[in-house]
Amino acid sequence: GFAFGMVAMSFWAWALDPRLAATLAVFGALVGQLLAVFTVRRGFNLRLLLPFVLGGLAGIPMGVAVLPHLDMAWFKALLGGFLALWCPVMLMARSLPPVTVGGRLGDTVAGMAGGVLSGIGGFAGPVPTLWATLRGLGKDEQRAVIQNFNLSMLLVTMGVYLGTGVVTRQMLPYFAIVAPAMLIPTLLGARLYIGISEARFRQIVLGLLTASGVALLASSLPTLLARYADA
Template sequence: MGLYELVVIFVAAFIYGVAGFAFALLAVPLLSFTWPLKRIVPLVALLATSLNGLMLFKMRKSFTFKRVLPLLIGGLPGVLVGAYFLRHINDAFLRVVLGIVLVFYGLWGLKNPKRPFVIGDNWGYLFGFLAGFLGGALNTPGPPVIIYLTLKDWGKDEIKSTLQGFFFLLAIFVIFSHWRLGLITSEVLKNYLMAFPIILFGLFLGHRLYGRLSLKIYQKILYSLLVMMGLLSFPWKIGG
């Protein structure tokens, strides 16, 4: 693992420490310039799960499983439906729809920081289903969960801890799948051990900055990252 890879992992861990998500969003495309995806994806999954677990432990006083349960219940069947769509429908169409929704919602949120309305916990089943659908179809389960949390009347600690709980439990299934497929090799584990101190340092600095942010600024960061996720969702290479 070279200096470039370590810097990418550090920056992604720092952003994750601030926002509570987006580690894989940043790390995977940047690492893909020098490494093949079969080497990147299982490594990022291990690192992201470690970050989720550490952050969840740190924010355990703000976390309740009750907030995550509707998302998980809705997410399981969503994964199956998403996998079906991936097999039978052009994923470029799904990426375009996802990108448009995220960019417009993120820009709208930046322009109108006050949430238009507050939704109840039962909406978690629907947004969980959408998260599972996008996870099964495009491996991007995060956006619906983030949108759902921006429409809840919660503080930033409740939002961030719920993100950690959902992503941590989801990541366990991902790692298990990678292990069953033989993707977690000795080389991946070696790189994981090398990168682990780096993500700890990035997480520490990012979470320190998070502690100084107001709810309003934190929400702006979430909306900005949604716009970024939307732009990255577009199949830019099509036609080129």
């Protein structure tokens, strides 16, 4: 429940207007979170969640303000490169000790980064997910934090999009296509989650983040290379 926006944007950016692509990514991720939040409810901890959410709420307006001025190709290349390089290192280093510094301040900063990315295009989950993995949170705790954080950020982001006119009436038919497309993958993911171990969950999370980074690079590098070829 954290990589839909990144993977979707890597494909939609080829054919759709950036604002439409960002809005559909936020809407699709929001639908997925609304469906998933009722499937597995273990591990909820409000004290653990709150710093992430407060940081995220501060970050969303920044992301929305940046969106109209952002070079999306460079943004996706930088974020994708970071995920594609850092996550495999964590995946191979199985015995890394959990990060014990930062505490709630670190949670708030990670949440703020997630809020900024949510405002840009619904990418709320990757940075908080990576931080929660570094902190060594248990499977249920991590899923509960990230799922509820994502849901909070996506709800607020969609509200801001609606309030600032980013969402238009012409986008509604696209919403009707994206919403049912989220149903089966979300329910399947929830069923698979119940039967996996802590170690396997960590591997899946880092593997999906790596794949998301590769997808972002694959969609952005050709655009950047074409610019320099034409220069």
